[in-house]
Amino acid sequence: MTKDERNTGNNSVRRPDILDRLPQSRIPWKRSKEEVWNSLKNNIDEQPEARKISFGSYILRLSAAAVILLLVGSAAFMRFYTRTVTSQSAEVVNLELPRGSEVMLNAETIIKYNPLWWKFNRKIRMEGEAYFEVSKGNEFTVISESGTTTVLGTTFNIYSRKGDYEVSCYTGKVRVGSVNSGEEVILEPNQKASIDEEGYLAVNEEPPRSINQDWRSGYFKFTSMPVTRVFDEISRQFGFTIKATENLDLIYTGNFSKDQSIEEVMNLVCKAFGIDFVSEDENTYRIIVNAN
Amino acid sequence: MTQEEFKGLFDKYFDSIRSYIYYRCGDTELATDIAQEVFMQVWEKQFEIQNGKIKSLLYKMSGDLFISRYRRKELEHRYLNSIELDYLEESPEEQAQLKELITKYEKSLAGLPENQRDVFLMSRNEGLKYSEIAERLNISIKAVEKRMNKALSYLREALEYKG
Numbered sequence: 353m354t355k356d357e358r359n360t361g362n363n364s365v366r367r368p369d370i371l372d373r374l375p376q377s378r379i380p381w382k383r384s385k386e387e388v389w390n391s392l393k394n395n396i397d398e399q400p401e402a403r404k405i406s407f408g409s410y411i412l413r414l415s416a417a418a419v420i421l422l423l424v425g426s427a428a429f430m431r432f433y434t435r436t437v438t439s440q441s442a443e444v445v446n447l448e449l450p451r452g453s454e455v456m457l458n459a460e461t462i463i464k465y466n467p468l469w470w471k472f473n474r475k476i477r478m479e480g481e482a483y484f485e486v487s488k489g490n491e492f493t494v495i496s497e498s499g500t501t502t503v504l505g506t507t508f509n510i511y512s513r514k515g516d517y518e519v520s521c522y523t524g525k526v527r528v529g530s531v532n533s534g535e536e537v538i539l540e541p542n543q544k545a546s547i548d549e550e551g552y553l554a555v556n557e558e559p560p561r562s563i564n565q566d567w568r569s570g571y572f573k574f575t576s577m578p579v580t581r582v583f584d585e586i587s588r589q590f591g592f593t594i595k596a597t598e599n600l601d602l603i604y605t606g607n608f609s610k611d612q613s614i615e616e617v618m619n620l621v622c623k624a625f626g627i628d629f630v631s632e633d634e635n636t637y638r639i640i641v642n643a644n
Numbered sequence: 645m646t647q648e649e650f651k652g653l654f655d656k657y658f659d660s661i662r663s664y665i666y667y668r669c670g671d672t673e674l675a676t677d678i679a680q681e682v683f684m685q686v687w688e689k690q691f692e693i694q695n696g697k698i699k700s701l702l703y704k705m706s707g708d709l710f711i712s713r714y715r716r717k718e719l720e721h722r723y724l725n726s727i728e729l730d731y732l733e734e735s736p737e738e739q740a741q742l743k744e745l746i747t748k749y750e751k752s753l754a755g756l757p758e759n760q761r762d763v764f765l766m767s768r769n770e771g772l773k774y775s776e777i778a779e780r781l782n783i784s785i786k787a788v789e790k791r792m793n794k795a796l797s798y799l800r801e802a803l804e805y806k807g
Contacts (some may be wrong), residue, residue, distance in 0.1 A: 369800050370745075370800055370803045370804050371768075371796070371799060371800065371803070373742075373745060374731075374745065374746065374749055375731040375732050375742075376731065376732045377729035377730060377731045377732070377769060378729060378730045378731075378732075378769070379663055379666050379672065379729060379730070379769075380672060380728055380729065380730045381662075381672050381676065382672050382673060382676070383673075383676050385658055385659060388658065388676060388679070388680050389651075389654060389658075391680070392654070392680060392683055392684060392687075395684060395687075396647065396650065396684075396687050
């Protein structure tokens with residue numbers, strides 16, 4: 353370190369120095385400028401030109417998110433909003449469906465559908481008994497535990513209780529399908545389809561019925577019907593509990609009207625089989641079967 | 645910024661940007677990566693091109709990126725041993741002597757403080773005027789002169805020693 357006396361101030365001007373003995377130099381790049389450009393170009397090709405405008409501002413982004421959230425939220429609400437209508441015992445409920453169709457629910461019946469999603473999902477869930485009057489061109493499907501009925505513009509009645517499923521077609525056509533067997537049938541007016549416990553479909557002809565011969569006017573007609581089902585109907589229509597202690601393996605044919613008192617109706621049915629009933633309390637009857 | 649404008653910017657400045665980073669770190673790959681990333685950012689952020697301003701912005705961006713990257717790299721190889729360069733062949737020196745001189749030179753460059761080395765090499769390798777260097781690095785011409793003088797005296801001393 354003996355050459356400390358160099359004056360740094362002058363050197364930049366003169367440069368008569370050792371550095372001049374060095375040849376010109378370059379940086380030994382491993383990648384050429386073109387290579388770098390090509391890999392950059394791949395990336396910028398994916399870049400949308402409109403980027404700067406579209407999601408530039410925070411507010412815009414925030415409001416886009418809010419709009420999406422709102423859309424998803426309201427779609428979910430529309431999709432899952434369910435209207436449920438139930439009828440109690442001894443009650444008949446009238447109800448209007450979307451697009452002007454009407455339903456009449458017999459006692460103890462439940463119906464569910466998504467009114468706000470009706471455009472996309474025309475399905476109604478129903479258990480109990482209901483009469484449908486469908487306005488023209490309005491197509492939908494009624495789903496119950498063991499059967500589905502697709503409306504093709506018409507009036508019809510569905511009975512779906514305790515595994516029994518019966519559809520009566522009054523006017524127009526309906527398609528009835530069995531949930532368990534997958535069988536399908538198209539019903540014409542005055543035909544009745546029933547699905548048995550194994551899921552098999554049967555179609556029977558029915559005499560034409562007017563409204564005053566059916567539950568809608570408080571008239572109940574039974575043809576070869578298990579008596580337990582008759583008692584069930586009576587208890588529904590009058591809001592009573594009817595207890596049958598044993599399995600009653602009896603078949604009943606006859607009718608009753610809601611204009612009658614429950615006592616009259618019970619008498620009518622029981623007399624036919626020689627069985628008896630006693631009043632257990634205000635709203636309960638017990639069936640008594642005599643040993644002989 | 646259209647693709648053509650971007651390409652123009654790249655053609656004009658890419659070389660000097662990555663050289664600048666190389667002068668600071670002596671690692672060609674790191675310098676290339678950083679320069680590439682700087683241009684990617686320029687495209688993504690869609691800077692308005694106002695000539696003059698963009699130039700010093702590019703240096704600023706690459707310098708910042710280098711510092712954040714270098715902190716990581718620094719741990720891997722702590723010491724910068726030499727700044728490697730390729731040399732053009734015409735030289736009055738004899739091969740053996742020249743080789744020795746070059747080795748010394750490259751080692752000495754590595755021994756320079758970063759802010760002297762980049763100024764010195766921008767001037768020497770790229771032939772930039774002090775005023776141009778000052779503009780790019782956004783420092784005063786006086787500062788450039790000062791760093792140049794320090795670098796020169798250090799290098800001369802290092803090369804002449806025993807040489």
